[in-house]
Amino acid sequence: xxxxxxxxxxxxxxxxxxxxxxxxxxxxxxxxxxxxxxxxxxxxxxxxxxxxxxxxxxxxxxxxxxxxxxxxxxxxxxxxxxxxxxxxxxxxxxxxxxxxxxxxxxxxx
Amino acid sequence: xxxxxxxxxxxxxxxxxxxxxxxxxxxxxxxxxxxxxxxxxxxxxxxxxxxxxxxxxxxxxxxxxxxxxxxxxxxxxxxxxxxxxxxxxxxxxxxxxxxxxxxxxxxxxxxxxxx
Numbered sequence: 001x002x003x004x005x006x007x008x009x010x011x012x013x014x015x016x017x018x019x020x021x022x023x024x025x026x027x028x029x030x031x032x033x034x035x036x037x038x039x040x041x042x043x044x045x046x047x048x049x050x051x052x053x054x055x056x057x058x059x060x061x062x063x064x065x066x067x068x069x070x071x072x073x074x075x076x077x078x079x080x081x082x083x084x085x086x087x088x089x090x091x092x093x094x095x096x097x098x099x100x101x102x103x104x105x106x107x108x109x
Numbered sequence: 110x111x112x113x114x115x116x117x118x119x120x121x122x123x124x125x126x127x128x129x130x131x132x133x134x135x136x137x138x139x140x141x142x143x144x145x146x147x148x149x150x151x152x153x154x155x156x157x158x159x160x161x162x163x164x165x166x167x168x169x170x171x172x173x174x175x176x177x178x179x180x181x182x183x184x185x186x187x188x189x190x191x192x193x194x195x196x197x198x199x200x201x202x203x204x205x206x207x208x209x210x211x212x213x214x215x216x217x218x219x220x221x222x223x224x
Contacts, residue, residue, distance in 0.1 A: 003151075033212070042113070042200050042215030043152065088151060096142060096165055097213060099151040 003098040004032070004072075004089040010104040019076040021103040023089030032065055032072050033090045033097070043088065043099075046074075079107045111136065113203050113216035114183075121222045128188040128195070130219045134203030141184045142202045142213060143176060152200060158184060191223045 004023045013019055023032070031050045035043040049056045049065045049072065056063045062075040072091075076083055086102040114133040122128050134141050139160050144152040157165040158178040169176065173191075178184040188195055198220050202213040 035215075040198075040218075042217050043202075043213075045212045045214065048212060096154050096157050098154050099144075101149070101151045 004091045004100045006087065006089055006100050006103045008103060009101065010106070012106045012108065013079055015079060015081055015107055015109050017079055017107075019079050019083070019105055019107070021074050021087055021105070023072045023074070023091070023100075025070050025072075025089075025091035027070075027093065029067070029091045029093055031092050032063075033092060034061075034063060034072075034074050035088045035090065035099070037086045037088065037102070039085070046087075076105075079105075081107050081109050083107050113201060113214050115199075115201050115216035115219050117219060118217060119220045119222070121224060122191050123224055124192055125190050128191050128221055128223075130186040130188075130199050130201075130221070131183040132186070132201030132203075132216060133183045134201075135205075135214050138203035138205050138214070140204045140206075140211075141178050142204070143184075143186050144200045144202065146198045146200060146218075148197075155186075188221075191221075193223050196221055196223045 004025045007022045033048045034046045037043045047058045049063050060077045065072045084107045086104045088099045088102040090097040116131050141158045143155040146152045154168040156169050156176045173189045175187045198218045200218045201216045204211045204213050
């Protein structure tokens with residue numbers, strides 16, 4: 001399995017603003033998943049994008065995938081205080097998931 | 110439909126004792142994964158199990174750690190002779206299918222503190 005690397009490590013924004021976080025990985029993948037972790041809790045699956053997809057939407061989330069650059073981005077539009085959490089990407093080949101250190105997002109009211 | 114359940118939520122052990130962590134997957138899920146998260150770190154994969162089988166234990170420390178997923182009952186992660194470095198949050202996840210891609214559903218975690 002391979003590990004994604006999220007960037008930035010931390011991001012602080014105001015409610016209503018958009019938040020963008022990035023993920024880079026090293027080898028070819030079958031799909032890439034994004035998860036959220038609220039403080040002290042387990043991960044929650046947000047969205048999965050397959051290697052043959054370039055963009056995917058789910059509510060206020062927009063994920064892009066560029067396999068030529070081996071990178072993905074997660075955009076949260078019109079952020080809310082409840083979006084405060086750590087966000088992890090998990091590039092997946094044909095084995096188990098591995099998570100990086102994540103991006104810690106703080107949304108202030 | 111209950112989610113992934115883990116117990117206990119918090120566990121305190123003295124050095125040298127044994128720790129047993131339990132995980133009940135979501136109903137209908139037969140694939141279980143264990144992860145460890147150290148403070149300020151991401152989750153590190155430990156082991157992947159199906160009923161009565163260990164599929165991938167590449168992330169498990171070679172000594173003192175073992176895992177099982179019996180035909181009946183929860184999956185158990187067992188840590189023998191715990192040391193302070195074992196203090197971490199241990200998360201269990203389950204998935205429905207072996208077909209890829211698959212989503213994993215996480216439990217709330219067990220926080221182990223070794224004193």
